[in-house]
Amino acid sequence: xxxxxxxxxxxxxxxxxxxxxxxxxxxxxxxxxxxxxxxxxxxxxxxxxxxxxxxxxxxxxxxxxxxxxxxxxxxxxxxxxxxxxxxxxxxxxxxxxxxxxxxxxxxxxxxxxxxxxxxxxxxxxxxxxxxxxxxxxxxxxxxxxxxxxxxxxxxxxxxxxxxxxxxxxxxxxxxxxxxxxxxxxxxxxxxxxxxxxxxxxxxxxxxxxxxxxxxxxxxxxxxxxxxxxxxxxxxxxxxxxxxxxxxxxxxxxxxxxxxxxxxxxxxxxxxxxxxxxxxxxxxxxxxxxxxxxxxxxxxxxxxxxxxxxxxxxxxxxxxxxxxxxxxxxxxxxxxxxxxxxxxxxxxxxxxxxxxxxxxxxxxxxxxxxxxxxxxxxxxxxxxxxxxxxxxxxxxxxxxxxxxxxxxxxxxxxxx
Numbered sequence: 262x263x264x265x266x267x268x269x270x271x272x273x274x275x276x277x278x279x280x281x282x283x284x285x286x287x288x289x290x291x292x293x294x295x296x297x298x299x300x301x302x303x304x305x306x307x308x309x310x311x312x313x314x315x316x317x318x319x320x321x322x323x324x325x326x327x328x329x330x331x332x333x334x335x336x337x338x339x340x341x342x343x344x345x346x347x348x349x350x351x352x353x354x355x356x357x358x359x360x361x362x363x364x365x366x367x368x369x370x371x372x373x374x375x376x377x378x379x380x381x382x383x384x385x386x387x388x389x390x391x392x393x394x395x396x397x398x399x400x401x402x403x404x405x406x407x408x409x410x411x412x413x414x415x416x417x418x419x420x421x422x423x424x425x426x427x428x429x430x431x432x433x434x435x436x437x438x439x440x441x442x443x444x445x446x447x448x449x450x451x452x453x454x455x456x457x458x459x460x461x462x463x464x465x466x467x468x469x470x471x472x473x474x475x476x477x478x479x480x481x482x483x484x485x486x487x488x489x490x491x492x493x494x495x496x497x498x499x500x501x502x503x504x505x506x507x508x509x510x511x512x513x514x515x516x517x518x519x520x521x522x523x524x525x526x527x528x529x530x531x532x533x534x535x536x537x538x539x540x541x542x543x544x545x546x547x548x549x550x551x552x553x554x555x556x557x558x559x560x561x562x563x564x565x566x567x568x569x570x571x572x573x574x575x576x577x578x579x580x581x582x583x584x585x586x587x588x589x590x591x592x593x594x595x596x597x598x599x600x601x602x603x604x605x606x607x608x609x610x611x612x613x614x615x616x617x618x619x620x621x622x623x624x625x626x627x628x629x630x631x632x633x634x635x636x637x638x639x640x641x642x643x644x645x646x647x648x649x650x651x652x653x654x655x656x657x658x659x660x661x662x663x664x665x666x667x668x669x670x671x672x673x674x675x676x
Contacts, residue, residue, distance in 0.1 A: 269312050269571040272297060272304040286661050288556075288584065295585050301569045311578045312568075315586045317615030319569045323560060323581055324623040325614065331560035331579055333625065338510065338663060340450045341435050341457070344500055345507030346628070353495070357504065358628065360489055364482050365632045376414035377636045380407060383420070385643035392647060392675045400650055400671040404520040405433075405513065411636045412512035416505060417467050418474075418481040428463045431456040432510060440662055464502040482508065508629070510663075515554035516633050518664045520640065523548040525656070525667060526599045527649055534649055537601045541641035545634065546604030549619035550593070554633070556584040556665045558621060583618045584665065592616050650675050 294302040300316025346357040384407040410421040442449040490496035558581040588596040620627035650673035
């Protein structure tokens, strides 16, 4: 005997209007929907409902079991990353993903170990200088510099120089203003045309340098992309530029943000630093639970489906929200507490697939997960023994864009 699927329960319109009146972040509306309706909840910001998914089984259904039914549409970052693997769809995405995946798993990852170690050592040496001099530094800037240096070495084989670092500030400026840009794609591009031109110039210079370089035993990702162009005509300089910028955006923004949150959490929980000094992986795992790299994963249903017993009509927008799944008290006891012990061998993480997905899940999960975890751990192994920074001030909230970022500066000293 089967039960007919039901409509998705919907958040009351007055709750949506209350949220509008407060001019709160989207995450506040999603939290209300999850709290008042459940792990599969609908709400309306226009004539048609959007469905929020936080229940682990439903998350697994959407991202893991049926990605062909729930697809990515035009990514909001397309004006920046173009047709890179982050925004590509269909057969083009499959080809691009297949090529890049080999670079960030297994043998491909071992190729970048020395580059990761060199970037981590460079940052650790700078921190030793801060400790001796007592100079004030901005922790978020330090983490940004490390993450960008690491991914630049992986892409080009070269350490990040000061001029390239300055020019690539344009990437962060575009990401920061993205939520406020016009909805029309052409108008949005026009609003940041100068920044995009600087990014294009950096990317083209890197492509030209890699093309002219003598082959090495350990080519960077950019060299791999150029070699692919010999076999696949679709890898024009423009697509290579798009892949380069995609990897820059995804490869440094998420890592820098994770490391910044980790130190802010340790500032409030210094005992966790002492308890897990030799287990940075537990610190990283718990930080990613509270502030996942992919906090919101939009999908679009292209065919009718039944999700957790509820009817999903073709054309429905679906929002999978790891940020809320990770803070569900039914899955994570005392979910707002920073407790790295959850991620030790004796920890009690929830078992269901879909309960923990800081880098996404399924076919479109972040392809750089292993790289991100390795570089983060490599840096912490050097920095944690130096002690904790003392902050002059700390951000009071978070900003929700491509990632969840602290909403202010992080000046600190290291004594």
